[in-house]
Every structure is written in structure tokens, then in C-alpha cells.
Amino acid sequence: MAQLDLRRKLSVLADAAKYDASCASSGTSKRDSSGGRGIGSTEGMGICHAYTPDGRCVSLLKILLTNFCIYDCAYCINRASSNVARARFSVDEVVRLTLEFYRRNYIEGLFLSSGIIRSGDYTMEQLVRVARTLREAHDFRGYIHLKLIPEADPKLVEEAGLYADRLSANIELPRDEALQRLAPQKDVGVIKKAMGQVRLKVEAARPEKRDRAKPPRFAPAGQSTQLIVGADGAPDTEILQRSASLYGGYGLRRVYYSAFSPIPDSSTALPLSKPPLMREHRLYQADWLMRFYGFSAPEIGEAATDGMLDLAVDPKLAWALNRRELFPVDVNAAPREMLLRVPGLGVKTVDRIVSVRRYRTLRLEDVARLCRSVDKVRPFITALDWTPGGLTDAVDLRARLAPERAPKQLSLF
Ligand code: SF4
Numbered sequence: 001m002a003q004l005d006l007r008r009k010l011s012v013l014a015d016a017a018k019y020d021a022s023c024a025s026s027g028t029s030k031r032d033s034s035g036g037r038g039i040g041s042t043e044g045m046g047i048c049h050a051y052t053p054d055g056r057c058v059s060l061l062k063i064l065l066t067n068f069c070i071y072d073c074a075y076c077i078n079r080a081s082s083n084v085a086r087a088r089f090s091v092d093e094v095v096r097l098t099l100e101f102y103r104r105n106y107i108e109g110l111f112l113s114s115g116i117i118r119s120g121d122y123t124m125e126q127l128v129r130v131a132r133t134l135r136e137a138h139d140f141r142g143y144i145h146l147k148l149i150p151e152a153d154p155k156l157v158e159e160a161g162l163y164a165d166r167l168s169a170n171i172e173l174p175r176d177e178a179l180q181r182l183a184p185q186k187d188v189g190v191i192k193k194a195m196g197q198v199r200l201k202v203e204a205a206r207p208e209k210r211d212r213a214k215p216p217r218f219a220p221a222g223q224s225t226q227l228i229v230g231a232d233g234a235p236d237t238e239i240l241q242r243s244a245s246l247y248g249g250y251g252l253r254r255v256y257y258s259a260f261s262p263i264p265d266s267s268t269a270l271p272l273s274k275p276p277l278m279r280e281h282r283l284y285q286a287d288w289l290m291r292f293y294g295f296s297a298p299e300i301g302e303a304a305t306d307g308m309l310d311l312a313v314d315p316k317l318a319w320a321l322n323r324r325e326l327f328p329v330d331v332n333a334a335p336r337e338m339l340l341r342v343p344g345l346g347v348k349t350v351d352r353i354v355s356v357r358r359y360r361t362l363r364l365e366d367v368a369r370l371c372r373s374v375d376k377v378r379p380f381i382t383a384l385d386w387t388p389g390g391l392t393d394a395v396d397l398r399a400r401l402a403p404e405r406a407p408k409q410l411s412l413f
Contacts, residue, residue, distance in 0.1 A: 018048075065127060070118070074266065075173075109143025110134070120150070123152070124148070132163050134163070161202075167198055171188070173234075174242045182267070226256045228260050231270060235304070237298075258280070279311065286315040324393055344380075363384045378391070
């Protein structure tokens with residue numbers, strides 16, 4: 001293969017990385033920038049913008065070390081049998097690119113993944129070398145997210161955690177049987193074992209107050225994974241159940257959902273079309289309900305039809321419409337957990353309601369001041385001067401609250 005120049009490699013390997021949704025740098029503290037000076041453009045090949053839960057936008061150089069791969073996962077554009085253009089960075093090239101982009105303020109960190117070259121150990125070793133060189137030879141203080149190669153020696157995984165802020169191993173398909181069928185060289189047991197190792201290490205590195213000496217640093221922003229939606233026939237309820245068990249079993253910070261996108265010359269075992277992007281969006285909303293609103297996966301599934309979430313209304317509203325006997329709730333007396341289930345009330349609003357009601361009894365106009373739109377809330381609450389009467393049970397309530405036209409969701413790519 002002719003030697004490609006760096007720019008051409010960047011174009012190929014940034015494009016190849018865009019299919020991995022598992023990067024956002026939530027959960028890390030901002031590092032000091034030792035090298036970033038001046039104002040730089042934030043647009044460019046391979047730069048992705050990720051939003052943290054607190055709304056902070058961070059820019060990462062998101063690339064693959066190489067899109068050559070000895071595996072042949074049917075759903076992947078980089079699989080061995082694909083005839084996509086290939087390229088490979090050297091370790092030094094990735095280090096140089098990262099430092100140059102960082103110094104120019106284009107990025108705050110690096111997301112680095114790779115196809116499998118030679119073996120899991122060799123590939124992981126290359127990824128670790130990039131992170132180690134950045135940290136030790138160049139005192140790089142930016143964010144680093146490294147992809148884990150689950151088959152790699154646990155010692156390499158351990159080393160990766162010393163240099164990376166976040167690690168991720170992708171489960172990819174919600175059904176184990178589908179992973180076996182579509183990615184026969186992968187082993188879900190091995191992926192879970194690697195995740196389990198990361199969990200134990202992350203927990204061991206969390207300093208206790210009584211500890212005098214800090215334990216060695218290990219992936220302080222934890223681990224994440226990605227599930228592809230719509231490739232294996234798993235309905236939303238099964239996907240959410242899978243996420244719940246990943247959060248519980250491996251202490252993941254995030255599960256990312258990526259709507260399957262058909263690839264050229266794909267296997268006949270794969271669907272021909274992609275699922276609606278709104279499906280991915282509803283799964284993110286449901287995931288949010290599990291992490292911050294106290295919902296369980298089966299509860300969210302109560303309002304699903306044939307296992308699929310309602311695309312017309314958000315999952316919290318769908319649940320409330322399905323459980324109208326629990327409403328209206330009194331904003332002046334209901335426990336926080338129940339207020340969190342009121343459509344239109346977010347965590348911050350609920351906390352402000354709980355705080356304000358300690359010294360005054362809330363009227364509807366008080367709630368209106370605290371939340372974004374009281375129209376959605378009104379049928380589900382009572383306040384000092386408000387009771388919804390028959391509105392809570394109105395047969396046309398869903399139609400009244402469903403947006404006339406579903407909001408347009410932009411593709412990640
Ligand atoms: S191992 Fe990763 S890069 Fe290689 S074919 Fe499978 S999903 Fe694609």
C-alpha cells in the first residue's frame with residue numbers, strides 16, 4: 001500500500017471512528033492545560049463535540065489508530081472482508097497530531113480506538129503506548145478515552161487505566177446470540193470479564209477519606225459502552241434491560257445507543273434499512289430516567305407496545321399516561337420520588353419545589369415559574385389553587401400533549 005500522507009490518513013481514520021458513539025467525557029474533572037494557548041478554530045477532521053451531563057461541551061480528536069482489522073464483524077464497515085480504503089497511523093503520528101491540535105486549542109482531548117491488528121495484545125499495547133507517551137514524555141494533561149481490546153492481557157488493561165481518563169469496551173449487540181452470529185470472533189464472556197476488571201480497578205482507585213496515601217489513579221471517568229440499535233431485532237425493552245444490567249453489574253458511567261446504519265456489501269443477516277433516529281433518542285431519554293429519575297427498565301417498558309417505546313411522546317409522559325391512577329400528585333406534599341415522575345418536572349425543578357415548599361405553600365403560578373412549561377405539568381399535579389379535575393383522565397390527553405410534529409433529530413454523522 002502506498003504511503004498515505006498524514007492528512008489523508010486523518011481523513012480515513014477519523015471517518016472510520018465516527019461509527020463509535022461511546023465517547024463523551026462526562027465525569028472527569030477539567031485538567032489544567034499546560035500547552036494550550038491562543039484561540040483556535042474548533043472545526044476540523046476528526047474533531048467531535050461531546051456534551052457532558054452538566055452541559056459542558058468538550059472537543060475530542062476522535063480517530064482510529066487503524067481501520068485494518070483481522071476480525072469480520074458483519075455490522076462493521078472496517079471488517080476484514082470490507083473493501084473500504086484502509087490506513088494506519090504510527091504511535092508517533094497520533095501523539096504528534098494530538099499535541100498539535102491540543103496546543104492550538106482545537107481539542108481538549110483524544111478518543112482513540114482501533115481495528116484489531118495482529119492480535120488483541122499487540123493492538124492494546126499500541127493504544128497504551130500512545131497514552132503513555134502523551135502522559136510521560138509530553139506531560140499531556142488533556143482528556144484521554146481509550147478503547148479496550150477485551151481479549152488483551154489484563155496487565156495491558158491495567159496499564160491503560162493508569163493513563164486514560166475513560167475506558168470503553170463495546171458490547172455492541174443487545175442479544176448475546178446475535179453477537180455470536182454476527183461477530184463470531186468476539187466473545188461476550190471475555191468482554192464482560194474485561195469490564196469486570198475495570199470496575200474493580202476503578203473502585204479500588206477511589207480514595208476513601210480515611211486513606212492517607214492516595215491509591216494509584218485508574219480511569220477516573222470510569223467506563224462506558226455502546227449498543228447498536230436495530231441490527232439484531234432486540235426490542236427497546238430488551239435493550240433497556242440490558243443497559244440496566246450493565247449499569248448494575250459493571251458500574252458503567254454511560255451506555256451509548258447508536259442506530260444501526262446499513263453498510264455497503266453487508267451480510268444478508270442484517271436489516272436493509274436503519275431504524276428511525278427518534279428510536280435512538282427515546283432510548284437515551286429512557287436511559288436518563290433509569291439513571292436520574294428512579295425508574296426501572298420494566299417500569300418504562302409498561303408503556304411500550306410490543307416492546308417498543310412510543311416514538312410520539314417521551315417515555316416519562318408515556319409512563320404517566322399509562323399510570324393515570326397515580327396522578328394527580330400534590331406538589332406541596334408528595335415525596336420527591338413521586339414528583340420526579342411528573343411529566344415536565346426535571347430533577348432541578350423538583351429539588352427547587354422541595355426546597356421552596358418548606359416555607360410556603362405552592363400555587364400553580366409558583367410551579368410555572370420553576371419549570372419550563374406548565375402546560376405539560378398541569379394535568380398531573382395539584383397545588384394550593386389548582387386541581388386538574390377530569391383533565392388527568394381525559395381521553396384526548398395524549399393527543400393534547402403529543403407534539404403535532406415530532407421534533408427533527410439531527411444525525412450524529
Ligand atoms: S473488531 Fe471492531 S473494528 Fe474489527 S470488525 Fe469487529 S467491530 Fe469492526
